[in-house]
Amino acid sequence: xxxxxxxxxxxxxxxxxxxxxxxxxxxxxxxxxxxxxxxxxxxxxxxxxxxxxxxxxxxxxxxxxxxxxxxxxxxxxxxxxxxxxxxxxxxxxxxxxxxxxxxxxxxxxxxxxxxxxxxxxxxxxxxxxxxxxxxxxxxxxxxxxxxxxxxxxxxxxxxx
Numbered sequence: 693x694x695x696x697x698x699x700x701x702x703x704x705x706x707x708x709x710x711x712x713x714x715x716x717x718x719x720x721x722x723x724x725x726x727x728x729x730x731x732x733x734x735x736x737x738x739x740x741x742x743x744x745x746x747x748x749x750x751x752x753x754x755x756x757x758x759x760x761x762x763x764x765x766x767x768x769x770x771x772x773x774x775x776x777x778x779x780x781x782x783x784x785x786x787x788x789x790x791x792x793x794x795x796x797x798x799x800x801x802x803x804x805x806x807x808x809x810x811x812x813x814x815x816x817x818x819x820x821x822x823x824x825x826x827x828x829x830x831x832x833x834x835x836x837x838x839x840x841x842x843x844x845x846x847x848x849x850x851x852x
Contacts, residue, residue: 697752704748711741780811796846801828 714737722732750756788804795803805824814820835841 697754700748700751704745704752707741707744707748710737711745714738714741777811781808784808784811793844794847797832797843798828798845799847801831 714734718734718737719727719732726732784804784807788800791800791803802824805827806820809820809824832843832845835843836845
């Protein structure tokens with residue numbers, strides 16, 4: 693079996709476990725007044741799990757391959773790929789998760805987007821900075837003001 697199918701099989705297991713948690717365990721602890729809402733906290737995880745299961749199934753069944761390509765990933769030549777970038781991005785994600793609460797959403801997310809784009813090779817700072825800052829502010833506004841979910845925008849010592 694090809695490497696992409698093995699990865700799809702692992703992701704299918706993850707999506708099934710995530711879907712089970714979303715469909716059967718998350719809604720049991722809802723407050724009574726929330727059970728009448730049209731959108732529950734588990735709605736987005738349910739949609740994600742279904743889409744993930746569909747995508748993994750398409751890859752496992754081979755529907756996405758129209759013709760055999762020579763550019764398939766060869767697991768015997770993994771050293772020739774950009775593993776350094778991938779590992780740095782994974783490390784950056786871990787650092788982002790650890791810094792989100794102490795640094796606040798705005799600083800940590802902006803830094804994550806700027807450093808992530810730098811790792812991926814973007815060097816146009818005049819484009820990278822405004823895009824990262826605007827994206828951070830828009831996401832914070834939507835989550836904080838529209839959805840009503842509190843996220844600490846700034847570090848505690850700055851009044852966040």
